Amino acid sequence: MALSGRLIRSRIKSVKNTKKITKAMELVSAAKMRRSVAGALQSRQYAKYAWELLLRLKKSGDRDFAAEHPLLIARPVKKILIIAVTSNRGLAGAFNSNVIKKAVEQIRNPAQIGRSRVGAKWVEAATPTPKMDFVIVGKRGEAVIRKFTKNIVASFIDFPDVPRVADAAPLVTFAIESYRKGEYDKVALVYTDFVSALVQKAKIRQILPVSEVDLEKTLFPEAESQTPDQTDAFDVGAAAFEPSIEEIINVAVTRLIESQVFQAVLESSASEHSARMMAMRQATDAATEMIDTLTLVFNQARQASITREISEISAGKAALE
């Protein structure tokens, strides 16, 4: 029994150490989550202005720029680029598997993803089975999605814990350039929407061609349908545009896509940290429970061995008498 007592004691010690680690990871994730959430809120302001400007400019005077700008026109879809945002590290509960599930769902069910949304309408796909390429953010997603498809064209594995605009920029440049060149007819983004510290949902959103509905859902998720504040809107006819409206729309569209992707990346990062925080909290709770059980077993074993020793001694004494 002495041996088993020692075994249990060392087991308790190792569980205690694990508990310390999970507790520390929980606290670290909580701090990182707060930073990501603050970043997501800050970037919303920027997105709001860019969004307002584009809405106002899109139909100015007698020209409909929405029908002219290459990033706003939907083409029948032959080939799709899917960007999936996962994390570099694991131990984050179901965070990565939810994103991966969502991405892999698209491979199995190409009919839905084949349509592009423009305004309130859908542009149907050119073929029932459009081709799909993937861009993966994060080591975790890359490793798993590679098992489902060979079409991974790029992967970004150097995103920091709390991403900055400069980190998301190459992602956006890649998407816009290949869309402009006509390599892809649609670009979609799979990310995790940070609803609250307890609830995160994997979502898929169209980013190119620019879709108002998807933009609104990514940038302003809490509003049912956000109509921008028009109180200080100017009359487009009375305003000056330098060098030209086309140039400005060009910049505004790019900025808007950038802020949409940046927002999604931040939301994903906030979700990752909160998922990890919850996972670590559960692990800490489980460790506490395990320590309690093991302590009980240890005490029982100790008590049993004492009782047996006493009974052995008293039996020996009885034999002597």
Place this chain on the structure above:
Amino acid sequence: MLHVSLITPEKVHFQGDADAVTIPTTSGQIQIFAGHMPLVTILAAGELKIIAGGETKFLAVSAGYIEVRPGNKVVVLANSAEIATEIDVDRAEAARERARELLKGKIASEEEYAAVMAMIQKEWARVNIGRKHLSHRRPSIGV
């Protein structure tokens, strides 16, 4: 009185009243006072000055656009903004060198060239503005 907001995707850098703002744009530097007509134009990498009550704030900004709305509202949406005195000149110089190195490498398309040039301009502006506002002045570099 103008109401100026300087916003980047990362944070709201400045929001408040000012007498005038000087803004670098792709068509040259402009200064905006109260009563300016509505205007939308593209921001260039350079130095942005916010003049309020005799004090001037200097910031290095890059890429974006500005909007002058009726009611003396100026909205500057920049990709990045940094207060001049907070620029780490040595690091800005290193960044500029990195950007220049990129130019020597293979450049496949016109868009890529434009992106590299924009990066060089941004870092160049940061270095110059940072130097200009150093507490101990070092000679400025010519362009």
